[in-house]
Amino acid sequence: MGGCKSKMRDYRLSPAALVMVQGSSKGTQPKYYEDGYWYKVNNVGYEGLAERLASMILSHSNIRNFVEYEQCMINGRPGCRSKNFIQGNESFISFQRLYELYTGENLQNDIRVIADPGDRIQYVVDFVFDHTSVDCSEYLSQILALDMLILNTDRHFNNLGIIVDAETGLCSTAPIFDNGNSLLSDWERFHKDTLEENIELVYGQPFSSSLEAQARYAGIGLAIDYDGLALELENEKDSRGLQVLRYQLARYKEIIPDFLDRFF
Numbered sequence: 263m264g265g266c267k268s269k270m271r272d273y274r275l276s277p278a279a280l281v282m283v284q285g286s287s288k289g290t291q292p293k294y295y296e297d298g299y300w301y302k303v304n305n306v307g308y309e310g311l312a313e314r315l316a317s318m319i320l321s322h323s324n325i326r327n328f329v330e331y332e333q334c335m336i337n338g339r340p341g342c343r344s345k346n347f348i349q350g351n352e353s354f355i356s357f358q359r360l361y362e363l364y365t366g367e368n369l370q371n372d373i374r375v376i377a378d379p380g381d382r383i384q385y386v387v388d389f390v391f392d393h394t395s396v397d398c399s400e401y402l403s404q405i406l407a408l409d410m411l412i413l414n415t416d417r418h419f420n421n422l423g424i425i426v427d428a429e430t431g432l433c434s435t436a437p438i439f440d441n442g443n444s445l446l447s448d449w450e451r452f453h454k455d456t457l458e459e460n461i462e463l464v465y466g467q468p469f470s471s472s473l474e475a476q477a478r479y480a481g482i483g484l485a486i487d488y489d490g491l492a493l494e495l496e497n498e499k500d501s502r503g504l505q506v507l508r509y510q511l512a513r514y515k516e517i518i519p520d521f522l523d524r525f526f
Contacts, residue, residue, distance in 0.1 A: 280293075300345075303339050445506040
């Protein structure tokens, strides 16, 4: 990952590259596709920076299956780009889409009747396994631990899913992607004076409003090389996103283990 000392590249895309305006709980976000890369323009704050910092964390972790984001300019506007993770014979099917195909219902609505977050997680794990033979328990344990660390407020069943190979019929969990609504990147929503006050405004999803609770129920599947990450963060220009990350790393160091201690 490159540090902030180098100037961000400005990618010039034609109007034909605008393939959709993506909707989520955070509103609409201009999204482009060109030559095998996706481009997202910042919508509510510094999502591009948040994506890059999340990529940096993952590059210093036990997780290998993730999408790397480059912070950049897009037609003069700040954002990020990432390589398309779908290969020629593959398709991405979100958990929501998979649930619709088999039940015709909305997954988020249906798990609300389940009181316990752990039971909600198990319901999804069982459903995915029953219909794809994929055990997504580790996948969820990794993502939910990451979301706890980076304060991701926009994890939902459309950015969780599986990859299906059309030739073999084999399925696997998708890489971790779409982490931009994190690290308090939404200036309008998180406008308090201190980090602590803003963190009080954070609500999680899709299994619990508490990011920490759902991560603990899933099991902490993330481990971090803290020394390696700290070394790379030294090259980062100061920003609120960086301040939030440093705060969260200190906050959860006793919960998220050191990668080197766990695996070596």
